[in-house]
Amino acid sequence: MKSLKIMALIVITALSSVACNRQQQGEANNPALETILNRKSVRDYSTKEIPEEALNNLLKAAMAAPSSRDRRPWELLVISDKALLQELGGKLRSASMLQNANKAIIVCGDTTLSDNCWFLDCSAVTQNILLAAESMGIGAVWTAVYPYDDRAAIVSEQFQLPENIKVLAVIPLGYPVGKNTPKDKFDATRIHYNKW
Amino acid sequence: MKSLKIMALIVITALSSVACNRQQQGEANNPALETILNRKSVRDYSTKEIPEEALNNLLKAAMAAPSSRDRRPWELLVISDKALLQELGGKLRSASMLQNANKAIIVCGDTTLSDNCWFLDCSAVTQNILLAAESMGIGAVWTAVYPYDDRAAIVSEQFQLPENIKVLAVIPLGYPVGKNTPKDKFDATRIHYNKW
Numbered sequence A, B: 001m002k003s004l005k006i007m008a009l010i011v012i013t014a015l016s017s018v019a020c021n022r023q024q025q026g027e028a029n030n031p032a033l034e035t036i037l038n039r040k041s042v043r044d045y046s047t048k049e050i051p052e053e054a055l056n057n058l059l060k061a062a063m064a065a066p067s068s069r070d071r072r073p074w075e076l077l078v079i080s081d082k083a084l085l086q087e088l089g090g091k092l093r094s095a096s097m098l099q100n101a102n103k104a105i106i107v108c109g110d111t112t113l114s115d116n117c118w119f120l121d122c123s124a125v126t127q128n129i130l131l132a133a134e135s136m137g138i139g140a141v142w143t144a145v146y147p148y149d150d151r152a153a154i155v156s157e158q159f160q161l162p163e164n165i166k167v168l169a170v171i172p173l174g175y176p177v178g179k180n181t182p183k184d185k186f187d188a189t190r191i192h193y194n195k196w
Helices: A002-028 A031-038 A052-062 A082-091 A093-100 A118-135 A149-159 B002-028 B031-038 B052-062 B082-091 B093-100 B118-135 B149-159
Strands: A074-079 A103-110 A165-174 A191-193 B074-079 B103-110 B165-174 B191-193
Touching (some): A031 A118, A031 B031, A031 B052, A031 B118, A052 A074, A052 A118, A074 A082, A074 A118, A082 A093, A082 A103, A082 A149, A082 A165, A118 A165, A118 B118, A149 A165, B031 B118, B052 B074, B052 B103, B052 B118, B074 B082, B074 B118, B082 B093, B082 B149, B082 B165, B103 B118, B118 B165, B149 B165
Parallel strands (some): A191 B074
Antiparallel strands (some): A074 A103, A103 A165, B074 B103
16 A cells, blocks of 8 residues: 555656656746747758648638738739649749749738738748748748849749739749758847837 | 567567657648748737747848848847837837837848849848847747838938938747637639739
8 A cells, every 4th residue: 555655656756757857848948939939931942742731731821910000901922733833843943943832822912902011911921931831840941932023034934824913923832952050140139129 | 578579579669650740740730831821910019038049040030031133231220228119119109019029120232232123122022031030939020121211211211221221021920818819811813824
């Protein structure tokens, strides 16, 4: 009976120590914040396939972005066709890494829904995709299309986009090859307290 | 001796069960993705103080944003002075909730560093701040200044901003009051596969 009590005590102590560690970890670590700080531009990708579930998570994350007056002006063009990735990567020099990407998401805005803010809302969409990718170990990079007319013309022609659909960014996606480390861009001189 | 072995076995079993649960939780849940999907605009705040560490995390997250050609055109104006929050909230109708905010971050861009993309880069900065706030249980909302000239004039005059410093957004911050639920904005009709 005495040994049973001792056993119970040991088990409870061990369990509460683990529980306590977990709580401390939860306070010390913030996985979302870590994802934000660890995000980096990844431009080299393996041939490993991005699963459908992961792609869907990227698309859900995209549309969880805020938008001016909740107008939600986004349209998302998913490219998984390898020949198409090759072709577009060949034409669009700023996104040449499409040629070794597994997939891509092209973030577009509908100017009939938001003529004055689509590019801001779609920037939040793009950032959500980049962060969701980072959180799943998927490499990604924001290659700008807007505000460059020459790049916009290439993408619009490739997909015969309607006049009201503008392209903000092309995001090549794939599992990273090589070592990719985030830049530490924190600069205290950029912070101003209560006055300029 | 036998009871010691049994004890050890019980402790090991209990510990591995806890460890296993933790791992399963880590696989099933993606805290960063959850943060992205749970982010919501919060406009009512309690009087609870945002600790300095949390504020610093918001500022670190802000500057972890990507920027066009890595030009990092951001400047961050932190408002903690309550009289100033009152005053600006009174003048800037779109950010009237500043009057009950605990703090605010005003996201600005330097056009001498990036004349053509500062508002895109600063949108990514703003989204990072909103997500970092969500991850720490802090309420926040993107109140647009750019591209509205009247709002920009109010903020620029309040802080006597130099000509090259443009304001993208004012983000009031505070611990949430009341129930705030994220909108489900996922819309499969906005997704296009390989062609428009």
